[in-house]
Amino acid sequence: MKKFLIAAHGNLALGIKSTLELFLGDALDFTYLTAYTDDAPNLEEALENFFSSIDEQTDQAVIFTDLYGGSVSQKIAMKAIGKTNVFVIAGMNLPLIMETASLALSGEDYDNDKIAKLITGARQELKQVELVAGTLKTDTAETEQEMTETVTLASSTPALTERPETNKHMTMRVDERLIHGQVAMVWSKALKLDGIVVANDEVVKNQMQENALRMAAPNGIKVIMRSLDDSITLLNDHRSATKNLLVLVRTVKDAVTIAAKVAYLDRINVGNVGKMVEGDKKKLAPTVLLTPSEEVALKTLTEICPETDFQMVPTDKKELAKDFVL
Template identity: 25%
Template sequence: MRTILLISHGDMAHGVKSTLEMIIGKQDTIHALSLNEGEDNLIFEERLLKKMKTFTGEVLIIADLLGGTPCNTAIKHYVDDPNVTVIAGLSLPLVIEGATNFSLSNQELIKSARQGILDVKMALTQVEPEPENPIAKKDYSHYAGKAVIVNARIDERLIHGQVAGIWTTSLDTQRIIVANADAANDPLQKSSLRLAAPSTMRLSVLAPGKAAENINKGKYGKQRIFLLFKTPNDVLDFVNAGGKIETLTVGNISYKDGAKEITKSIKLMPQEETIFTTLADSGMTIKAQLVPNDPAIDFIKKMNDK
């Protein structure tokens, strides 16, 4: 497995590492080294060489600034080392890609990180929603009942860093289906979700009942589908419309007045507990898991123990 070393002036490298781990969990293969205020290049050079001696195998060094002391020091010692890559332009999107997608080449890593730089307000006015052709206009019967749902997940934030950057890519997702009526009926939300979704994946934003109908009729063929709900009630609506879910993952439900904390990221209102009990009684397996590296927790047991 590749080791990643972040190097920077000041605390930037440690800050990026800390933020990364907040999003994707603890990363033992990612390290940070700073050129602190008052230190010269010789002190940093000594600490860099000492740090690099602790690594074996492939190392990716990501420096904050092209031409800066951290970058120049790394190039000085490792320009001819085939096991060490040095990239300048430290950013969170770049590190997330490097930490979660080992198959990307150096140039692909850089290209992917650049795609995270965007004038969001301008882009929102330009994004055209993906057309949802009525099922009646095409015969999908050949694929009926053959949908491949790689994950069904409740996450109140919908498409965000953990979903777009980690869950969907780790599961080789081909289509994200957001099953939430409010989002489906709001053009601005739909445009925002399209911007947040990985460019390599198809996206559908539908009411839960419509999502169940489309999937059951085979509209998406054998695409690998990541099914994303905002609330427990979305899941119940999907199931009541004939949608089939064997295993449900709960990631994030935020606090509301009167909610009970189940995990740090999941707080439930009494009516939501009732919905989860109903889903579990129907035979659905429900687990809590924030990121793939975290252990999956028996959600119903955790909820009942609180």
């Protein structure tokens, strides 16, 4: 079993708690420890309780602290010395915590090399946002552009005449925010993505929207932005079978357009939809609010793909959308 502890001065851990539950749900075993506030538990006793809960034979624990040289880190290090199934990371950011937790969601074990790679990756998530074009001249900006550039099917790569047998998968998700934290930090790991296709007619006409989505894209994953029609052409190319792909659409209607014309979708997921839409809406799930026309589209979608599901994050219970269609 994987256990996690976030321990920090003041109430920082509790603030992180609410954010992590939004991204990861509450299925993972997280403990949050405040220190040196009037209502904080005794630090020594709280640490003793956490460490006593760890089975040295079957459990692994990852502990995040706020400051490398802080007293919280020092006390934890003293408790953890000599324990090969405990890893302590001093100094933290949200991408680091979410990336680390995502390994547990995928069933992986931790070791020192994996922890070191996670820390290296988390450092790359610290970036200055360019507010005026051309003012930031950094290798990071160039790397970010390379990793998230809009790519085309290279003409030098011959098209496959038949779809190859493969263990790769293509998932489509309805998410009105398209690329954002849950997609970049959680779904990308759970689905082991090689690429993301944003299928949206408005985004490809709006450079500002496109740039904002590229900023949210996960490191190391190619992002392609296309109109609905161009996305259909792209996804029906048999070479799409050689990658784990996530297709992101903004509405259920757009999902119907894709699903009706793309033969190889392995899963259709409805995640976040309707909160940004004005007018009369029906709440089918906590993050699924549909207008009457979107309800009709959902019915059509479940007829095309009866296994279409509602699930905000991978740790949430997956529910069949057809059970909510009248």
